[in-house]
Amino acid sequence: MTQTDPQDGVVVREPGTGRGTWAMSSLFEHLLESPPGADRLGVALVTQPPGVATPLHRHTRESEAFYLLDGRMDYRAGDDDFELYAGCFMYLPAGLPHAFRIRGDQPARFLALAEPGALLHLYDEVGIPATEMRLPGADGLEPEVEIPRWMEAAPRYGMEVVGPPIPE
Template identity: 40%
Template sequence: MAQATSAFHVVGEDDATAIWFLGTLALIKGHGAGSGGVFGVVEFTHPPGFATPLHVHNNEDEAFYVLDGAIRGVCDGREWSASRGGFVWLPRGSRHGYRVEGDEPVRTLVFSIPAGFERFVIEAGEPALARTLPPPSEPDLEKLGAAAARYGQEILGPLPL
């Protein structure tokens, strides 16, 4: 079996693939194709009031680094919070989710180990027409559910916070 290889590359601020994903702006900074499948990186801008559903990633661990703002979440029943400069590790298989705290957008870097989450974002989202938050809209739950199933994710329901 051939092993995936990685190659040196640089992604500039304006070079990242821009996706509108569940009301957020997602900038794909690191594709698994460039890291030999080792990890993926997505920079998210979340609007005030944003919350994920409670969900599980069965194929990858997930890590957050908060660039701006504050988030509050739950992981396997434990509540947590993180603000600018904070780091959160969410092991694969954990039941987790988070919400934006406050009235300002939040920016995070999300790392998936191994890669794969970035492909889910691309498939479940849509190409951004601008590098801004998308206009408010209802999520396409059928598209989201199909992509989640393909990428080993389970959407469990509303966030219990």
């Protein structure tokens, strides 16, 4: 039943039918894609293992929202720290510095929404196509390969690193 109707813009996806990308030791399943330069919302179902963390960063163009389905994460937004768990929602306006770290011993699964959604193409640039809808494990890129890709691609997406990750 996965379908897209170009006439009215309706997108319907069954579980596991989005295009997958492995990046950051994680799975990004693209549910709603926004073409580069378009103002449409982008949505991904993200699965990340414990310990994954982002540096403190900001997006100059995009607002983001997250809805945590499973797991736990610590989130820093501006000067405030939050502990998120299943059922929590967070909205981040464009320009606000933020970072997160996945906590506990289970992966976190969350919906990531970006407006405009072209930001989600950043994961495609730095990662690799997922051959299965699962965490990449040894099939993913090594950090020494992926981190330089992030540093090279991030400015094209208006992403600026402004500080270190949340401590372990």
